[in-house]
Amino acid sequence: MNEHFKITGRYRTIVKRANGKVEVSEWQNTIHSELKEAVNDAFLVSQNYALDNLFSAVETPPASGKDGIIMYGASHWYSSNCSTSEPTSTSTKVTGVFTGVAATISDIALGFNHAGTDSDSFGVNFADPTTWNNITLTSDDTLTVEWTITVS
Amino acid sequence: MEDNSIIKVCGQYRCTVKREDGTIEQGEWKNTIHADFLGLLESSLATPQDYALNNLMDTVEYNNEQEGGWPTQAEKDGILLRTDSLAFERGSYTTVCGIADGTPTYSKKVTGVFTGYVVTVYEANIGWKLKSIAADPPFDVIIATPTSWSNITLAVADELTIEWTISFS
Numbered sequence: 001m002n003e004h005f006k007i008t009g010r011y012r013t014i015v016k017r018a019n020g021k022v023e024v025s026e027w028q029n030t031i032h033s034e035l036k037e038a039v040n041d042a043f044l045v046s047q048n049y050a051l052d053n054l055f056s057a058v059e060t061p062p063a064s065g066k067d068g069i070i071m072y073g074a075s076h077w078y079s080s081n082c083s084t085s086e087p088t089s090t091s092t093k094v095t096g097v098f099t100g101v102a103a104t105i106s107d108i109a110l111g112f113n114h115a116g117t118d119s120d121s122f123g124v125n126f127a128d129p130t131t132w133n134n135i136t137l138t139s140d141d142t143l144t145v146e147w148t149i150t151v152s
Numbered sequence: 153m154e155d156n157s158i159i160k161v162c163g164q165y166r167c168t169v170k171r172e173d174g175t176i177e178q179g180e181w182k183n184t185i186h187a188d189f190l191g192l193l194e195s196s197l198a199t200p201q202d203y204a205l206n207n208l209m210d211t212v213e214y215n216n217e218q219e220g221g222w223p224t225q226a227e228k229d230g231i232l233l234r235t236d237s238l239a240f241e242r243g244s245y246t247t248v249c250g251i252a253d254g255t256p257t258y259s260k261k262v263t264g265v266f267t268g269y270v271v272t273v274y275e276a277n278i279g280w281k282l283k284s285i286a287a288d289p290p291f292d293v294i295i296a297t298p299t300s301w302s303n304i305t306l307a308v309a310d311e312l313t314i315e316w317t318i319s320f321s
Binding site (some may be wrong): 004005006007008031035036037038040042043044045046047048049050051052080084086088090091092151152 | 196199201205206239251
């Protein structure tokens with residue numbers, strides 16, 4: 001038992017180049033205040049903010065009402081092909097795979113219930129990168145983002 | 153956007169005893185967030201979970217392992233008092249509860265009021281969905297327990313009010 005517990009997160013980017021080269025890096029994230037608000041509001045009225053209706057394709061604009069990881073490049077917000085897993089009993093990992101588009105990815109976001117517009121507007125924005133290094137992709141490269149949220 | 157790299161969940165509770173002669177005794181303590189709630193919160197990121205305190209206890213009711221079920225308070229949420237020195241299932245009372253936004257911004261304050269019985273209160277728990285029969289643990293999900301507690305002995309005309317605040321910062 002804990003006097004308090006905390007929600008934290010981090011993400012890993014994995015770029016698989018067309019020539020087989022793999023580049024991996026790992027970064028801290030910033031948990032968005034909307035998630036804090038949703039968790040608090042759920043004490044009064046049951047809230048659904050579960051990442052259980054995931055984006056299933058790389059497309060712009062991202063599909064309305066879906067959850068997961070979106071990426072900004074070539075002047076558009078794209079959804080990624082997402083899946084989730086539980087690497088430990090206290091953490092949830094969302095994996096987003098992006099390929100087929102030549103773009104410099106300059107931002108990403110994780111959230112619940114996307115607005116379906118060419119924007120980063122979610123019903124509940126979970127997290128953003130604390131720091132981000134732009135990633136330039138050709139259409140044959142694949143960018144995989146593994147975003148892990150941990151309750152501890 | 154607020155710049156948080158973490159969300160911290162913590163809590164505290166305040167006990168106010170109003171004695172029949174008008175004396176007021178007050179104490180404030182830290183709580184321990186229970187692992188049940190930690191697990192529920194983690195699950196809520198992937199699957200919708202209900203932990204809303206929206207079916208609150210609304211009367212003072214007693215239950216123990218001999219009496220078995222709660223006559224009217226089964227499956228309700230709020231603050232439960234343990235009045236047996238050993239375990240909730242050996243004797244506990246519900247409180248009359250309310251909930252409101254607390255301070256700081258992302259917090260909720262649950263208030264439980266108890267009066268009308270001569271008892272010693274050995275502990276309090278705040279939780280979601282009181283089990284249908286007397287049990288220990290008494291709730292489907294315990295949200296928090298006292299980190300420390302001083303026993304409180306009450307006369308029939310005394311009134312104990314517990315204000316329990318859970319905050320997200």
